[in-house]
Amino acid sequence: MKRYVILISGRGSNMESLLDAGLPGACAAVISNRADAAGLAFAASRGIVTHVIDHRGFASREDFDSALAAEVGRHAPDLILLAGFMRILTDGFVRRFEGRLLNIHPSLLPAFPGIKTHAQALAAGVRLHGCSVHFVTPALDGGPIIAQAAVPVQAGDDEASLGRRVLAEEHRLYPRVARWLLEGRLHLVAGRAQLVGEIAVGGALHVPQTE
Ligand code: NHR
Ligand code: GAR
DSSP, X not given: OOEEEEEESSOOHHHHHHHTTTOSSEEEEEEESOTTOTHHHHHHHTTOOEEEOOGGGSSSHHHHHHHHHHHHHHTOOSEEEESSOOXXXXXXXXXXXXXXXXXXXXXXXXXXXXXXXXXXXXXXXXXXXXXXXXXOOSSTTOSOEXXXXXXXXXXXXXXXXXXHHHHHHHHHHHHHHHHHHHTTOEEEETTEEEEOSOOOOOTTEEOOOBO
């Protein structure tokens, strides 16, 4: 059985969608950099091992990432999923787990990297917004894009209403991509996401071309 670890910082709704997806693997642990992350209680209620590694207890990002990498590594995961994890990871951490490290970002990358993405989209006046799942590389929000889902921006949208519509798509998209990786069908090859086998493309979901 493949093993995956989820990193969170807060609410954990993406974590919940992953845990409820019946993925072909076991969630070995949920790790948060914040003790008050609401998602920790949900994970514990499912009998999943949880750990808190508070970044404020470390003198540098490197020290925090060393502790985080040690804890993640103890679980020997095939896949690590950033799910609303809000700490930028150092090159050392990313390199150790490269090809097994995914993030969901609430914009259609490469538009609107960083934080406050819904506010950025509204300020830019785009008509389509959405979410992206990408391999994590040292370049923040710059790793190879695996799949995206788009939502229309509607008249009268504010950050909250637009964010809700994007989040609903995140909950559909992320488990789907996690499944591909756990099935051994998704690989990071020469800096690109490569998907093996047949994929039905429907609606506003955009996935890589199959081999
Ligand atoms: N690390 C690397 N190396 N590469 C990526 O692509 C990463 C990453 C770590 C996290 C998630 C990302 C997102 O989806 C992610 C991608 C946090 C920040 C940030 O500015 C930016 C992007 C992402 C996550 N964090 C601040 C920091 O100083 C703290 C902000 C806060 O605590 O609220 O680390 O958007
Ligand atoms: C999600 O929208 C996720 O894409 C985003 O934060 C939210 C977390 O919600 N991630 C980032 O902005 C990473 N910088 P959740 O905790 O309910 O999954």
